Amino acid sequence: MRMTNQVSNIRVAKDAARVSLRTRVSSASGGPALRVYKKYLPNVQKRDGRIVPFEFDKVVNAIYKAMLATNEGSEDEAVVVAHKVAGEMMRIAKTYKNFLPTVEGCQDEVERQLILADYAGAAKAYILYRAERAKVRKEQGAVPEHVRKLAAESKRYFKNNPLGEFVYLRTYARWVESEQRRETWIETVDRYVNFMKENLGDKLTTREYKEVREAILAQEVMPSMRAMQFSGDPARKCNTCFYNCSFTAPSKLEDFAEIMYLSMQGCGVGYAVESQNIQQLPQIEKQSGEKLGTHVVADSKEGWCDALTLGLRTWYGGKDIEFDFSKIRPAGSRLKTMGGKASGPEPLRSLLSFARERILRRQGRRLRNIDAHDIICKIGECVVAGGVRRTAMISLSDLDDVEIRDAKKGQFFLTDPYRSVANNSAVYETKPSNAELMDEWVALMKSGTGERGIFNRGSLAETMPERRLKLLRKKYGRKNGFIGQVGTNPCGEIILQSKQFCNLSEVIARAGDTEKTLLRKAKLATLLGTYQSTLTKFNYISKDWTDNCEAERLLGVSITG
Template structure:
């Protein structure tokens, strides 16, 4: 509800701690002033309703009714946080869905799939206002077949809310990957990512042992995190940096800002404690596939940054940072500076980039007037989500960009391995583009390199991946020019409602590369 992404575990060892679901609990909405619980018109009020639902179904076994008479109606402005209210209906419907999932397990413990669905339903409630984000990563067991089929849309009956999370398996060794994991790699489902907790918890850069207390990762997999810890990210545009000295100068300037943010107070005391203990930051690098000749500068920059952290931390009476560097997936933010995203090659020479916006955002009408194509987003079941639209922007990567279609999956993995060694002491977030005929090569490479070199990785078919309205779509030069000729030049736009564009990073739970 605060605009940040979350990661959560649905491993057996974690969800086993949850109690059995109580029998016979009835939770009903009663929109009167004398209900058992009247939901306050605030984020805290919505959270309190969820707490009461979980407490009733897990602990007390007591039925209750609630009222949303105080919750403002859909479309009303939210002055503090921005955007517009989603209205009480999404809260009522989401609460009913959570109750439905849990009541199906009365007298039993929840399964991993149930916990996944509850977290995803919560995410779908959170994003309803179209300004709030709901980036989620679910971390499950590699042999959990219910979980592995959660996004196999070829099997049918996939609830729309499962779009809310990037699904990943805990996997410390290639030997832990069951053959069933690969069943969704044929374009018939979402390929699951891999998270190497063993490597993340013991090492910084490859081969360098590190003190660490992480339990999971952030939604895009570039930052290992302890429980209740949060990210602190910034980015260096390597393609726009001209010398090793300039790289170090930019790095130290970013570092000072990130370090100061670590020292700020946070809302939750548990978060305060772990952030102020670890002082973890994630200084990223993007434009790597345009800057191969500059990659040797990164090791020098890292050493200078680590040395400066000792001095600056001592001067300000702060702990030294447990980790300092990363590589983000870096979708739209890289495009703004003409950079290929993070460690990824350019998607294509010419492509469409889709960006999500709230349907009632004044920018949508401006985009339509300028000639950009706009359509409603589609749910998993093919229905339309009329609260959110996609705006299509024609893009070109320039004549010298390294393209995904010219880069093998193994070459992409080798670059991740290299950057993990010379730069990132957190992790390198990478969605490896692959073709179906490369799967055997991917498996062989992972069997030899994964355990000691890769902290997190995910995969996506470059074509025929099965995603409707994917963030990137390859087009040819003729199509690009055809779209461009219908687009008017941008003039000053009077946008006064203060609403934010959705979809810049990790929108709707989806990685910006996926």
């Protein structure tokens, strides 16, 4: 009974202590002791791992509550004991450079200092209150046993690799709504393998599925990380989110919306803003003064992309339009299918306003290559604003395009910050003259960014595998140097036709690998890539994407370690 009374007394004393101490502690906050504490004890780690500022008044408040509950000690005495607690923490901080006090550690020191100062009753009340709070936390916030077991089993796959575990938890562990938690590594791999079974069925044996699962768990091989992230509902709705990267040569207004859609699906986009593409866009009509009815933007990826296409067509046609963004969910709302947080309507509003201004500036003429480049960069910026970065971009431009060559000259990050979204490379169709090469390198030096890079399209026919060369020559004939206007993904690691995806899987090389083990890993990675290449159920984008992917079914197996 006495224990219960002491704990109850602390609760009753809580509000009284807070009110009484508010003036006293705040008036002392500018004192020399507190300034020293801020230097040596800037932060404290909470039980859930969060690091928050160290607040001296909270220590005083906790001590005074215990003293009030037992009628033992005054406000001034609580401050004295709190200084002893902070002083001991500071002594440790001076001795150990990277010392970070914890809430539990501070509370242990409060108990010790109360006992040393002969406040036995207050110390006992404080200890009992801590015990009760620990019991409540255990009952209310207990981790279910199956989750605890999964977490423990998953952690062993990241032995000696805390950075890898951090990246996984930050990016690829999806939210489990029913249990209000993030999934574990084992659950992520099982989600990928189960979706694989859903698509392939009995095309693989039980033994093969098991071997694939164990190899991914042990991080011997890795599939496309977009596939790891989006297997399940997102990929079931549209397979584009399975692919890390893509390439397109925009020549129609709808192509801009496709770039936006792919970016929102988490797919990197390489794009060619060369004259042979951009100058196929129609001439911009002069504004007639006609205004269309207000368009209500739907709260979906398709709704955003439709709004962009509608705006482009309207402004190109010499008309104007207003958009109603009221249906778009507010910033910070959870994105249940793709994960992450919504950015609200502002990024889309900014993109549409930007595109309108660029188009109206060119009335009676065609859009410049730099205008198309900037609109696409603005699309990337719009998507980046949706919480975390969802896309990467590379821009390929004509070697003699001075405006794009100088796009990142000087303090562009202040005047045109959206240009930071894309890396820029010049396309070399033939060997450049000394003067051309010198101009490019001088511009690269002066920019201070190391751009533009080099995309050597002219030599691809000599380096491309014979199988691909035959296919492209058959498709394009003599047009565009026999191979068409091929480009690359943002990493510059694969040659792609316009409207084609990059399909990745990875061999993880370890120090103990032999030729035999590496060949086994390569076989498994190829199997994963082959499976991924079959996923061509694409929504929204044109049929050309499906045709190109099914015609070649590209595999990209890389090695890392």
